[in-house]
Amino acid sequence: MPLRSTARTSLVDLVIEQMEQLITDGEWQVGGKIPAEPVLVETLDVGRNTVREAVRALVHTGMLEPRQGDGTYVRANSGFGAAVQRRLRRAADLEAYEVRASLERDAARYAALRRTDDDLAALRAALAERDRAWENSDVTAFIDADMHFHRTVAAAAHNSVLAELYEHLSDALRAALQAVVRRPLPDSVRHQFDAHTAIVDAIEAQDPDAAEQAALAHLTEAMDALRATRPDDEAPAAPARAKQAQEKKTMHDDGPAATVSATGTGTGGAARPDAPADAPAEAPADAPSGGAAPPVPAPGATGRRALYLGAGVILLALNLRPALVAVSPLAGTIRDESGMSAAATSLLTALPLLCFGLLAPIAPRLGRRFGMERSLLGTMALICAGTALRLLDSVVALFAGTIVIGAGIAVANVLLPGLIKRDFAARSGLMTGLYSMSLFGGAALAAGVTVPVQRAAGLSWQATLACWGSLAVIALVVWLPQTRSRTRTSASAARGAAHPVRGLWRSPLAWQVTAYMGLQSLSYYAAAAWLPTMLTDAGLSAGDAGWMLSFSSLLGIVGSFLAPVIVGRRLPAGALATVGAVLCAAGFAGMLAAPADGAYVWMTLLGLGQGAAISLALLFIVQRAPDIRHTAQLSSMAQCFGYILAATGPAVLGTVHDASGGWTVPVVVLLALLVPQVIMGLGAARPRHVAGR
Structure with a gap:
C-alpha cells in the first residue's frame, strides 16, 4: 500500500491538540489572550504556517476568537461549549434569558442543599462586588461582577457538569445581560438589588425551594421587562406562541404531576420527588398573547405559610408597645397609690427606651445561636413574665417587670426586620408597612382603651397593666408552631454567634441608617412626651390634649x-x-403659630410624617443589608444608638423648656433636627448595601 504524506497534517493536529489541552487545563483562561504568534512558534518549535493553521482551525470551532489589532482570545474551553455559544449568539436576548432561568434555578437549588461556609463567604463577596460596581456606575464592571456572582452560585452547587455548562454559556449570557442593563428599563429591574440578596439568603438558610423561587423570580422580572421592550423582530411568531400555549394546556390536562417549564418554552416534566406536595406551581415565563405574565412566586414564605407567618409577625409587633404605653395613662394613679415621686414615675417610660438601646447588641447573637423563631418566642415569654411581675403590689416588682418587658421588646425590635428580610424579601415594603402599622396600632390601642377598661371593670392599676399580657399570650400561642421551621442552629452557626459582622461601624451607609433611625425616634418620643403639655398650656383640657396625642397616633x-x-x-x-420631614415641619410650625385652634390639622400632619419616618427607618434596615446576618447587625446598631438618642429627647426638650420659659425654643429645636434627618434619609435611601464582613 503506497504511503501518504502526513507530516504536515499530523503536525498541525498535534499543535491543535496541545492548544486544546492548554485551554482545557485552564492554563489559557476563557476570556484571556493567547500568546503572540512569535511566542507560539518558539515555544512549540514549529513553523509560522503550522501555528496559523492550528489557530485558524480552533477559531473555526469557536474555541478561539481573533480580535482585529488585539490578538486572539479564548472564547470557550471545549468544542461543545463553542457550539453552544455559536447557537446562543444567534438567539434573541429573551431566549438566552429563558435558558438562564432553566439553568440557574437548579444551580440555586443544589447550592442551598450542598453549600459550605466557604461558598457562603464567596457569595457574599461576589454580591458586594456587584453592588460596588453598580454604585460606581461602571457598566462593564457590573456585568462582569453579575456573571461572577452567578458562576459562584453554580460553583456552590458542587456539580462539575453544571458549572462547566454555565461557563460555556457565559459569553452569550453576558450579551443578554448587556441588553437588560443598557435598555431603558427601571433601575430596580436592571440592578435587582433585593432579588440577588434573596438568592443568597435562601442558600444560607439551606432552603432549596426558596432558593429556586428566588432565582426564578429574579430572572422572570428581567424577562418580563425584555418582553415589554423588545423590538418586533424579536417577538415569537403567533403560530409558535399558540403551539406553545397548546402544549402547556395539554401537559396541564395530563394530570397533576405534569408541570410547565419556567423557561416558557412549553416543555415540562414530572414533579421532582424532593419537592413538597403543596409547593406552588411555577409560573410560565411567557404570558399568553394579549395578557400579562402571571405572577411569579415570591422568594421566602409562600402560600398559607406566608399568611400564617405574616399574621404572626403582626401579632408580635402589636405586643411591642402596649405594655409600656399603658403606663402613661395610669401614671397619676400609680404615683398616688404607690407614693412614688414624679421623677421615679417618669423612669417607668425612660427605662424601656434605655433597654431598647443597651440590649439591642445582644439580639443578633441570640438570633444566630437559637434561631430567630425561638428567640422571638422567648421575647413574648419575657413580656408575659414581666407583665405577671407587675401584678405584685411592690414598687420593686413594678420596675423589675418593666425592665423584663423592655428586654423582650428590645430583642424583638432587632430580630423582626431580619425575619422580614429572610421570609418576605420580595414583599419587604408591604410587610414593613404592616409591621410598623402594628407598632403604631398597638401604641394607639393602649393609649386609648387602658383607662376606659380600668373604669368599666373597676380594676386596680396592677390588674389593668396585666390585661395587656393577654395579647402577648395570644401571640406566643400563634407563634409557637413557627419554632419547628426554617432556622435550625448548626454547629458552625453556633460558633459564628460569637463573631459579629466586622467593619459595619466603618460603613458610612450604616451610620446614615443609624442616624436616620435615631433622629426620627428622638423627634417622635420628644414630641409624644410634651405635646399634651404644650396643648394644655395653650388652653386645651387635659382630656382633649390626651385625645390629640391618640389622634396623631391613629x-x-x-x-x-x-x-x-x-x-x-x-x-x-x-x-x-x-x-415625611416636611409634614412634620408643617405640624411643628403650626404648633408655634396656633397650637389650640388648628390642633387637628397639626396632629394630622405630625401623625402622617412621623408614621412615614419610622416605617422608612425600618425599611432601610431591611433593604440596605445584603443578607440576614447583616440585617440583624445593622438593626442592632441602628436601634442601639437610635433608642439611646431617643431616650435623651424628652429630658433635653424639658430642660430647654425650663431654661427658655416657654415652648417656642423647644419646638424650634425640633424643627432644626429635621434638617439632618432629611440629609441622613437621603443618604440611607440610595440603593446600596452596607459594607462589612
Missing part, C-alpha cells in the same frame, strides 16, 4: 403603612423621607 398608622408600600412605585425613598 394617623401614624396610615403613614407607617403607606410609606414603605409606595417606595419605588410612586416616590423614591429619598423623596419620601423628605416629604
Whole structure:
C-alpha cells in the first residue's frame, strides 16, 4: 500500500491538540489572550504556517476568537461549549434569558442543599462586588461582577457538569445581560438589588425551594421587562406562541404531576420527588398573547405559610408597645397609690427606651445561636413574665417587670426586620408597612382603651397593666408552631454567634441608617412626651390634649403603612423621607403659630410624617443589608444608638423648656433636627448595601 504524506497534517493536529489541552487545563483562561504568534512558534518549535493553521482551525470551532489589532482570545474551553455559544449568539436576548432561568434555578437549588461556609463567604463577596460596581456606575464592571456572582452560585452547587455548562454559556449570557442593563428599563429591574440578596439568603438558610423561587423570580422580572421592550423582530411568531400555549394546556390536562417549564418554552416534566406536595406551581415565563405574565412566586414564605407567618409577625409587633404605653395613662394613679415621686414615675417610660438601646447588641447573637423563631418566642415569654411581675403590689416588682418587658421588646425590635428580610424579601415594603402599622396600632390601642377598661371593670392599676399580657399570650400561642421551621442552629452557626459582622461601624451607609433611625425616634418620643403639655398650656383640657396625642397616633398608622408600600412605585425613598420631614415641619410650625385652634390639622400632619419616618427607618434596615446576618447587625446598631438618642429627647426638650420659659425654643429645636434627618434619609435611601464582613 503506497504511503501518504502526513507530516504536515499530523503536525498541525498535534499543535491543535496541545492548544486544546492548554485551554482545557485552564492554563489559557476563557476570556484571556493567547500568546503572540512569535511566542507560539518558539515555544512549540514549529513553523509560522503550522501555528496559523492550528489557530485558524480552533477559531473555526469557536474555541478561539481573533480580535482585529488585539490578538486572539479564548472564547470557550471545549468544542461543545463553542457550539453552544455559536447557537446562543444567534438567539434573541429573551431566549438566552429563558435558558438562564432553566439553568440557574437548579444551580440555586443544589447550592442551598450542598453549600459550605466557604461558598457562603464567596457569595457574599461576589454580591458586594456587584453592588460596588453598580454604585460606581461602571457598566462593564457590573456585568462582569453579575456573571461572577452567578458562576459562584453554580460553583456552590458542587456539580462539575453544571458549572462547566454555565461557563460555556457565559459569553452569550453576558450579551443578554448587556441588553437588560443598557435598555431603558427601571433601575430596580436592571440592578435587582433585593432579588440577588434573596438568592443568597435562601442558600444560607439551606432552603432549596426558596432558593429556586428566588432565582426564578429574579430572572422572570428581567424577562418580563425584555418582553415589554423588545423590538418586533424579536417577538415569537403567533403560530409558535399558540403551539406553545397548546402544549402547556395539554401537559396541564395530563394530570397533576405534569408541570410547565419556567423557561416558557412549553416543555415540562414530572414533579421532582424532593419537592413538597403543596409547593406552588411555577409560573410560565411567557404570558399568553394579549395578557400579562402571571405572577411569579415570591422568594421566602409562600402560600398559607406566608399568611400564617405574616399574621404572626403582626401579632408580635402589636405586643411591642402596649405594655409600656399603658403606663402613661395610669401614671397619676400609680404615683398616688404607690407614693412614688414624679421623677421615679417618669423612669417607668425612660427605662424601656434605655433597654431598647443597651440590649439591642445582644439580639443578633441570640438570633444566630437559637434561631430567630425561638428567640422571638422567648421575647413574648419575657413580656408575659414581666407583665405577671407587675401584678405584685411592690414598687420593686413594678420596675423589675418593666425592665423584663423592655428586654423582650428590645430583642424583638432587632430580630423582626431580619425575619422580614429572610421570609418576605420580595414583599419587604408591604410587610414593613404592616409591621410598623402594628407598632403604631398597638401604641394607639393602649393609649386609648387602658383607662376606659380600668373604669368599666373597676380594676386596680396592677390588674389593668396585666390585661395587656393577654395579647402577648395570644401571640406566643400563634407563634409557637413557627419554632419547628426554617432556622435550625448548626454547629458552625453556633460558633459564628460569637463573631459579629466586622467593619459595619466603618460603613458610612450604616451610620446614615443609624442616624436616620435615631433622629426620627428622638423627634417622635420628644414630641409624644410634651405635646399634651404644650396643648394644655395653650388652653386645651387635659382630656382633649390626651385625645390629640391618640389622634396623631391613629394617623401614624396610615403613614407607617403607606410609606414603605409606595417606595419605588410612586416616590423614591429619598423623596419620601423628605416629604415625611416636611409634614412634620408643617405640624411643628403650626404648633408655634396656633397650637389650640388648628390642633387637628397639626396632629394630622405630625401623625402622617412621623408614621412615614419610622416605617422608612425600618425599611432601610431591611433593604440596605445584603443578607440576614447583616440585617440583624445593622438593626442592632441602628436601634442601639437610635433608642439611646431617643431616650435623651424628652429630658433635653424639658430642660430647654425650663431654661427658655416657654415652648417656642423647644419646638424650634425640633424643627432644626429635621434638617439632618432629611440629609441622613437621603443618604440611607440610595440603593446600596452596607459594607462589612
